[in-house]
Amino acid sequence: MEYTFILQKLMAEGNFLLAIRDNFESLLSKSVFSIVESQMKNDNVDLNTKNRIYSVVVECVQNICSNDRAHSTSKNSILLLNKIDLGHKIIVGTKLNIERKNRLDSILLEISSLTLEELKEKKKNIISIRSDLDESQKENLALIDMFTRSAGKVKYYYDGENEENSFLIIEIEISNN
Amino acid sequence: MAPMETPLKQIHSIMNDENAVLIYSGEFNQEIVKSMLNYTEGKLESSGIDDLVRKKIFNVMVEQLQNITKHQYTDDDKQIVQPCFVLIEQENFYNLVTGNPIHIDTIQMVTDRINQVNSLNADELKDLYKQARLNSRISDVGGAGLGFIDVARKTENKLDFGFYDIDSANYKYFTLKTQINKIIA
Known part of the structure; x- marks a missing residue:
């Protein structure tokens, strides 16, 4: 049971308040947020x-952990809330297959090169195309939202990769007003 | 030399190894307790678990979280450790694990209480509970350990516990793990 003691130390060391590992199948965002709130x-x-x-x-x-929902027994996604000096950091990690990795990679690469104005323009374009959005468009909108809400303070990287899967981690910083 | 893993990677890796699904570390108050109970209730509801088991988990969780809320602070100049709650989901059972600072003067009493609780069968626990409740009406001291008896009765499993050294002359870190089976025998 030493892991509880170690976890507490790691949580304190990284200033983490909350860590949830799940496949987020039941859209628990409201109850996740109520702990945060x-x-x-x-x-x-x-x-x-x-x-x-x-x-x-x-x-x-x-939208980011959603791929995990297809595998009801897996808990391959993680969500952490981290308190930082000037605000909060939300960290999301999820396991991706090669196809989704390539898709998200190109979206992230494009979005991270855009200014906030260009991001807003891109969002408008996606929304105006059609009402029924495909996976890629939903992911595009989700990531645009993360970039705009954090004023571009988004960092992403892969933690562990093999020929079949990658574990994508996205860190989003929200500064206090 | 291998690069040092970040706290994030280490947390994720321990969560995977131990099947932890929720960790909260920080100050505990009524709002936090309520929101964690709501989260867990929603989670259990969506997993289609038996109502009786769900009720058991909920009741034991209330008991453990109230206990942390009561014993989260130390008299030391600065708060050196954070209280912590971990929810673990295994194939056949759930574990509720709490961690909080404990004054070294009470360690022996807590150890004796839990060992006593762990040594009794269901009927003996029932008698001990009655006796402890009666004592708690007479004095606060007599009620010490009532929570342990209650949790042991509800879970029908032994309590697992440990004490860990922290940077304090007066306190250690106390962890308590309870187990609730998904299928009632």
Whole structure:
């Protein structure tokens, strides 16, 4: 049971408040956020910041971890909330097959090169194309939302890769207003 | 030399190894406790688990979280450790694990109480519970350990516990693990 003691130390060391490992099959974003919100109440976080954090949590749970839902017994996605000096950081990690990795890779590469204005324009274009969005368009919108809500403070990398799977980690920083 | 793993990677790896699905580390208050109970309830509901088991998990979780809320602080100048709650889902059971600082003066009493609880069968636990409740009405001291008896009765499993050294002359870190079977015998 030493792992509890080690986990507590690691959580404190990294300033993490919450870690959830799941396949997020039941869209628990609201209840995930209620834990986050309770914590933020103590820190007097303003409403606008809370809303930005909530939107990012929803995008993470509903659109980034969504591929995991097909495998009901797997818990290959992780969501962490990290308190940083000037705000909060949301970290999402999810296992990707090669096809999704390539798709997300190209979306992330393109989005991270755009300015906030260009991102807003791209979002408008996607929404105006058609009402029924495909997976790629949903992922595009989710990632655009993360970039705009964090004013571009998004970092992504892969932790562990082999020929079949990669583990993508995205860190989104939300500064206090 | 191999690169040092970040806390994030280490947390993820321990969560995978131990089948942990939720970790909360930080201050515990009524709001936090309520939201964690809501999260777990939603999770259990969606997993289609038996109502009786769900109720058991919920009740034991309330008991353990209230206990952390009560014993999360130390008298030391600075808070050197954070209380912690971990939910573990295994194939046949759930574990609820809590961690909080404990004053070294109470370690022996807690150890004796848990060992006593672990040595009793269901009927003996029932008697001990009645006796402890009666004592708790007479004095606060007599009620110490009532929570352990209650949790052991509800889970019908032994309590697992440990104490770990921290950077304090007066406190250690106390971990308590309970187990609730998914299928009731």
